[in-house]
Amino acid sequence: MSLPARSLPVRILYGLAMITMVTFLAWEAWAPLSDSSAYAAGTDQNVTEMSTQTVTEYTQPEVSQLTATTTRNVRALHILGVSTRIYLDDKVDWQIEEHWRRFASSAQASQLAPTEPVFAIYTDFNSSQNSVMLTLGPAVARGNNTLTIEPGNYKTFRNSTVLQAWESIDNDAAAGTDTYLFQTDFEQWQLDKNFQPAAVTAFIGMHQE
Amino acid sequence: MSPTHWLEYVEYMSFSIYDWTLVFAILFISLELLNEALTRRFNGQRFLETLSSMFTQVPYYLTEGLVFAGAVYLYFTIYEYIPWQIPVNGYSAVLVLILADLTYYIEHYAIHRIRLFWLAHSVHHSSGVYNTATAFRFSLFDPVVSVLFHLPLVLMGFNPILIFAAEVLVQAYQFWIHNEMIGKLGPLEWFLNTPSHHRVHHGSDAKYIDKNFGGILIIWDRIFGTFQKEEELPNYGLTTPMTSKNPITVQFYEFPRLYQDLVKADSAAVFFKYLIKPPGWQPKK
Numbered sequence: 001m002s003l004p005a006r007s008l009p010v011r012i013l014y015g016l017a018m019i020t021m022v023t024f025l026a027w028e029a030w031a032p033l034s035d036s037s038a039y040a041a042g043t044d045q046n047v048t049e050m051s052t053q054t055v056t057e058y059t060q061p062e063v064s065q066l067t068a069t070t071t072r073n074v075r076a077l078h079i080l081g082v083s084t085r086i087y088l089d090d091k092v093d094w095q096i097e098e099h100w101r102r103f104a105s106s107a108q109a110s111q112l113a114p115t116e117p118v119f120a121i122y123t124d125f126n127s128s129q130n131s132v133m134l135t136l137g138p139a140v141a142r143g144n145n146t147l148t149i150e151p152g153n154y155k156t157f158r159n160s161t162v163l164q165a166w167e168s169i170d171n172d173a174a175a176g177t178d179t180y181l182f183q184t185d186f187e188q189w190q191l192d193k194n195f196q197p198a199a200v201t202a203f204i205g206m207h208q209e
Numbered sequence: 210m211s212p213t214h215w216l217e218y219v220e221y222m223s224f225s226i227y228d229w230t231l232v233f234a235i236l237f238i239s240l241e242l243l244n245e246a247l248t249r250r251f252n253g254q255r256f257l258e259t260l261s262s263m264f265t266q267v268p269y270y271l272t273e274g275l276v277f278a279g280a281v282y283l284y285f286t287i288y289e290y291i292p293w294q295i296p297v298n299g300y301s302a303v304l305v306l307i308l309a310d311l312t313y314y315i316e317h318y319a320i321h322r323i324r325l326f327w328l329a330h331s332v333h334h335s336s337g338v339y340n341t342a343t344a345f346r347f348s349l350f351d352p353v354v355s356v357l358f359h360l361p362l363v364l365m366g367f368n369p370i371l372i373f374a375a376e377v378l379v380q381a382y383q384f385w386i387h388n389e390m391i392g393k394l395g396p397l398e399w400f401l402n403t404p405s406h407h408r409v410h411h412g413s414d415a416k417y418i419d420k421n422f423g424g425i426l427i428i429w430d431r432i433f434g435t436f437q438k439e440e441e442l443p444n445y446g447l448t449t450p451m452t453s454k455n456p457i458t459v460q461f462y463e464f465p466r467l468y469q470d471l472v473k474a475d476s477a478a479v480f481f482k483y484l485i486k487p488p489g490w491q492p493k494k
Binding site for chain 2: 028
């Protein structure tokens, strides 16, 4: 049995193209598996979009885990992120989860490096509406659109969100709320290499002593 | 890796492979046309036939998009109610790929042997020219049939994303076996579907008709007795040649032929048999 006439140079080119395709596709299939951390971190744009979706798994720490620890001096941090107003009287967890989902599909999320902390900053508390502005994003160099975390002393609450820390402060009658600024309180979320929340610490701004 | 990451991986990997395969397929078609020019086989009719095959992707993609969206909804709706969902991991991903290849064999057999389905699949076989462009040649109804035949995999408890990914990989495999540039490939011929095996499948010669239905693996044909090795170069196309390049004629060539048979049916049983019996079936006189 013989095939129709084939030009030798074209046969060689065809064979090389076929080998290149097989090799390339094998690499394309294998590369993400051989470096699962790079895959999860999203070295490829498409993978990045999928992986960053997992950031949305915002989980409220157990109140029993709350640990007020030390006071820390925080330098000014500039955050480039996405903001929304959270209304504290209405399904707060759901609103925050929704905002994490928005953040996950944002340009900032797609550029996150593995283990790079994400900050959640609570600003512009409105007592009449009982609402607060929440901004999610990484720390960057200062720019026109960045939000600045005011430098100063912050009381840290490990395994706590800002809202839980505020609740804890409200319940601690002895300490009183005058100690705190309620200006740019924030959470520092540490993500693991798969962009899953690994740890969170709440920072509550304090008046200078 | 977690189940979520496995799903992300197989989805990304399968569609990426499919996309890149299309890119390489364009390269293969270019080289095949260059070969025809250098060997003086090139002519206007063959070139138009190649373009005609590639153009069938336009209506095919339109229906594929709609049907795929419906299939995603249907499969996930059913999957939610399956109590015996199979865990998502590397083993289940490989298993579903093998089963999807078997499903492809069964579907392929059915669409050749059931006239109603052959209406759609005959488009893929109607070209007298056999090159990589033939791998693009599909009926706009093909996606519907595929959704039905892969439904059992959902009922078995496989995650729909694994099933879609496996379907995409089996489909991507088809692009390298539609050509007359590659001869026989030694030991690979034993277990893989190769260009040689698939040329047989496209043959209209009596001994080649309804042979070699496999997708990736040819072992299904060897097991179920539908294997035929390539002994001489086949004559491609339908047993009643279809030479039109008109996109409408290409898509609907078999429809009036079935209609002619149906209107002459003298009973409901014969009418029904025209639909489900193999192409060419006629009632006994």
